[in-house]
Amino acid sequence: MSHTDRPFTLADIQTPALVLDRDQMRRNIALMAQAIGCSGARLRPHVKTHKSVDVWHDVCAAGGTGGITVSTLAEAEHFFAHGADDILYAVGIVPAKIARAARLLKAGARLTLVVDDADQARAIAAAAQAEAVVLPVMIEIDVDGHRAGIRPDSAALITLATLIASDPALHLAGVMTHAGGSYGSSTAAARLAAAQQEASGCVRAASRIRAAGIACETVSIGSTPTALAQADLAGVTEVRAGVYTFFDLVMAGLGVAEPGQIALSVLATVIGHQAEKGVLITDAGWMALSRDRGTASQAVDQGYGLVCDVMGSPLGDVIVQECNQEHGIIGARAPGARLALDRFPIGSQLRILPNHACATAAQHAHYMVLEQNEVIGQWPRIGGW
Amino acid sequence: MSHTDRPFTLADIQTPALVLDRDQMRRNIALMAQAIGCSGARLRPHVKTHKSVDVWHDVCAAGGTGGITVSTLAEAEHFFAHGADDILYAVGIVPAKIARAARLLKAGARLTLVVDDADQARAIAAAAQAEAVVLPVMIEIDVDGHRAGIRPDSAALITLATLIASDPALHLAGVMTHAGGSYGSSTAAARLAAAQQEASGCVRAASRIRAAGIACETVSIGSTPTALAQADLAGVTEVRAGVYTFFDLVMAGLGVAEPGQIALSVLATVIGHQAEKGVLITDAGWMALSRDRGTASQAVDQGYGLVCDVMGSPLGDVIVQECNQEHGIIGARAPGARLALDRFPIGSQLRILPNHACATAAQHAHYMVLEQNEVIGQWPRIGGW
Numbered sequence: 001m002s003h004t005d006r007p008f009t010l011a012d013i014q015t016p017a018l019v020l021d022r023d024q025m026r027r028n029i030a031l032m033a034q035a036i037g038c039s040g041a042r043l044r045p046h047v048k049t050h051k052s053v054d055v056w057h058d059v060c061a062a063g064g065t066g067g068i069t070v071s072t073l074a075e076a077e078h079f080f081a082h083g084a085d086d087i088l089y090a091v092g093i094v095p096a097k098i099a100r101a102a103r104l105l106k107a108g109a110r111l112t113l114v115v116d117d118a119d120q121a122r123a124i125a126a127a128a129q130a131e132a133v134v135l136p137v138m139i140e141i142d143v144d145g146h147r148a149g150i151r152p153d154s155a156a157l158i159t160l161a162t163l164i165a166s167d168p169a170l171h172l173a174g175v176m177t178h179a180g181g182s183y184g185s186s187t188a189a190a191r192l193a194a195a196q197q198e199a200s201g202c203v204r205a206a207s208r209i210r211a212a213g214i215a216c217e218t219v220s221i222g223s224t225p226t227a228l229a230q231a232d233l234a235g236v237t238e239v240r241a242g243v244y245t246f247f248d249l250v251m252a253g254l255g256v257a258e259p260g261q262i263a264l265s266v267l268a269t270v271i272g273h274q275a276e277k278g279v280l281i282t283d284a285g286w287m288a289l290s291r292d293r294g295t296a297s298q299a300v301d302q303g304y305g306l307v308c309d310v311m312g313s314p315l316g317d318v319i320v321q322e323c324n325q326e327h328g329i330i331g332a333r334a335p336g337a338r339l340a341l342d343r344f345p346i347g348s349q350l351r352i353l354p355n356h357a358c359a360t361a362a363q364h365a366h367y368m369v370l371e372q373n374e375v376i377g378q379w380p381r382i383g384g385w
Numbered sequence: 386m387s388h389t390d391r392p393f394t395l396a397d398i399q400t401p402a403l404v405l406d407r408d409q410m411r412r413n414i415a416l417m418a419q420a421i422g423c424s425g426a427r428l429r430p431h432v433k434t435h436k437s438v439d440v441w442h443d444v445c446a447a448g449g450t451g452g453i454t455v456s457t458l459a460e461a462e463h464f465f466a467h468g469a470d471d472i473l474y475a476v477g478i479v480p481a482k483i484a485r486a487a488r489l490l491k492a493g494a495r496l497t498l499v500v501d502d503a504d505q506a507r508a509i510a511a512a513a514q515a516e517a518v519v520l521p522v523m524i525e526i527d528v529d530g531h532r533a534g535i536r537p538d539s540a541a542l543i544t545l546a547t548l549i550a551s552d553p554a555l556h557l558a559g560v561m562t563h564a565g566g567s568y569g570s571s572t573a574a575a576r577l578a579a580a581q582q583e584a585s586g587c588v589r590a591a592s593r594i595r596a597a598g599i600a601c602e603t604v605s606i607g608s609t610p611t612a613l614a615q616a617d618l619a620g621v622t623e624v625r626a627g628v629y630t631f632f633d634l635v636m637a638g639l640g641v642a643e644p645g646q647i648a649l650s651v652l653a654t655v656i657g658h659q660a661e662k663g664v665l666i667t668d669a670g671w672m673a674l675s676r677d678r679g680t681a682s683q684a685v686d687q688g689y690g691l692v693c694d695v696m697g698s699p700l701g702d703v704i705v706q707e708c709n710q711e712h713g714i715i716g717a718r719a720p721g722a723r724l725a726l727d728r729f730p731i732g733s734q735l736r737i738l739p740n741h742a743c744a745t746a747a748q749h750a751h752y753m754v755l756e757q758n759e760v761i762g763q764w765p766r767i768g769g770w
Binding site: 011014015016017048071072091092093094095096097100116117119120123147148180269270271272273274281283286287288290291292293324325326327329345346347356358359362363364365383384385 | 396399400401402433456457476477478479480481482485501502504505508532533565654655656657658659666668671672673675676677678709710711712714730731732741743744747748749750768769770
């Protein structure tokens with residue numbers, strides 16, 4: 001708020017702005033804590049969605065967490081500087097970044113990396129040796145053909161585990177997977193199946209490594225859809241999830257949450273009317289909402305976001321139809337239907353629920369934090385790599 | 386570069402990173418300066434694409450510019466602080482932001498706003514009166530039904546011009562339009578037609594206002610496709626364009642530029658191979674590339690970007706097929722085709738040309754600037770509103 005005094009009401013906020021309903025966020029955090037609490041596993045929350053130390057403090061306050069997951073070394077460095085000392089960097093690292101990882105390890109961080117390739121493991125081992133550190137690494141397991149990782153039943157798994165276990169610059173901390181395929185599961189049964197596949201695949205990989213005589217302590221799985229699916233987590237030691245703190249329309253489209261559980265929105269102001277078309281224009285374009293169209297492939301396409309009144313209640317079938325950089329075009333979802341524009345005077349505010357919380361939040365440098373729809377503070381978030 | 390000394394070669398850059406080929410950018414700037422130079426109009430470059438004072442200095446060095454165009458007040462404040470004093474804020478303003486506009490005017494900026502609605506004009510006039518300033522405003526004209534504005538032939542145009550001219554808190558500076566519809570013009574003939582429609586619609590609006598006895602000095606049009614179309618600009622006083630500084634794959638898909646003219650790319654490092662699928666994984670996901678899929682609706686879908694070697698030469702039919710937050714999946718464009726992964730060892734670098742330069746650049750806090758593929762500096766860019 002470099003331009004005005006700190007706002008205390010929504011009406012005082014310069015738009016577009018990223019608004020966080022802390023009351024709802026805390027309910028989401030409690031929901032996940034409860035879901036994981038009985039499983040015997042610990043929650044290792046992913047901070048890539050929020051990138052906010054303040055949000056992480058609210059996650060910790062709900063208890064039951066064991067370290068954090070990060071998607072960038074910038075997150076690792078930032079959260080370590082703010083007290084997180086057990087950090088899983090869940091994206092394959094390149095040798096050029098090992099010097100930064102070594103700096104964190106030497107400063108006392110328990111930083112763990114992921115690998116899924118023998119050449120990669122040898123390259124980072126050489127870099128670790130040059131930095132005189134021992135790198136804890138986890139092998140990434142591919143349970144659903146989604147992205148990265150080694151198949152649980154592959155010969156390459158044991159080859160890689162053996163290579164890591166025998167390299168003095170590396171320590172095999174365990175196995176991890178991410179059931180990214182669960183984002184295509186639109187029924188509770190499909191999510192449960194994805195969660196069981198995620199858990200059993202990762203547990204099987206750990207068992208095969210142990211059967212080869214190699215220690216494999218941690219079995220780490222996770223995604224928000226699978227973490228909430230109440231699968232049998234026997235053998236799993238930790239669960240990673242991130243987007244549940246805020247939820248979003250993609251999660252709502254999967255049935256993982258209701259739109260009313262979405263804690264994040266973009267506050268926008270009406271800047272124009274197009275009476276002929278029955279649409280209105282706001283100052284929240286893709287720069288504020290992101291270009292994410294994650295609901296386009298779901299049963300209900302929410303455009304660039306579902307429109308709510310300024311208090312956060314969805315207006316029914318009103319969506320952001322199209323975006324330019326700083327213009328959002330809002331209209332009726334139904335083709336040919338027109339909004340009654342006198343309900344939305346120029347200068348009035350609306351709130352827009354995001355398709356994808358990670359992407360929308362990334363367009364902003366801070367959160368305007370609400371409790372009972374009053375502004376209680378401004379929380380920074382970090383970016384970069 | 387908080388983590389390393391300043392890099393001097395591409396190999397020293399921590400990835401993902403936004404890379405700007407300054408040599409190519411200067412050629413693009415010269416191309417536009419030449420296109421506008423003979424028309425009698427002046428170029429009012431849009432800074433929303435680059436949001437960089439350093440880039441703007443290179444634009445100014447090519448001469449012929451008259452002020453700048455901005456998409457946010459944050460840009461207006463930043464560029465004014467760095468010497469730009471003639472600024473058109475080309476997004477409809479809300480009354481809540483008039484205090485900031487007034488602060489700029491009182492500090493000496495020639496800031497002009499746009500309006501397209503009588504209620505909006507009255508509301509900002511009231512706010513201007515409260516701030517004791519006279520606001521220069523331009524009426525936004527809708528030449529192609531694309532977004533905002535008033536039709537050139539509408540009765541509402543004269544009503545609004547009269548309202549503005551008679552309000553002591555407002556000064557009618559002129560008319561402006563943006564032929565956003567030109568982004569759908571994929572032939573030179575269609576772009577020329579869009580450019581002629583843009584120019585003639587805006588000139589006609591100005592003529593009607595003048596015929597009503599109201600001064601209308603500035604006639605401002607522009608978009609990169611129309612600005613390069615060599616239309617007859619008689620009666621047009623200024624042309625706005627932004628993306629031409631960098632160009633991008635959307636512009637290339639329209640035929641406005643060649644891929645080789647794109648000055649902006651994302652430097653990425655290979656972090657994994659998926660041998661079964663013949664794809665590789667890099668550390669440039671949507672956080673580095675943006676979620677923009679602007680080429681999806683064009684004849685050639687470039688996925689999330691066209692892949693080049695580290696020196697910036699396109700590899701032919703290799704594209705970013707899919708993105709997660711920090712993972713980019715790169716493969717052959719042709720369905721079923723597989724990349725020869727040994728050409729792309731883990732740890733090697735690639736460069737990715739963006740679909741939409743404005744969106745990709747917005748994911749980054751600075752540019753790594755190259756001359757002859759050597760790093761000559763790091764230029765910051767601003768964000769926020």
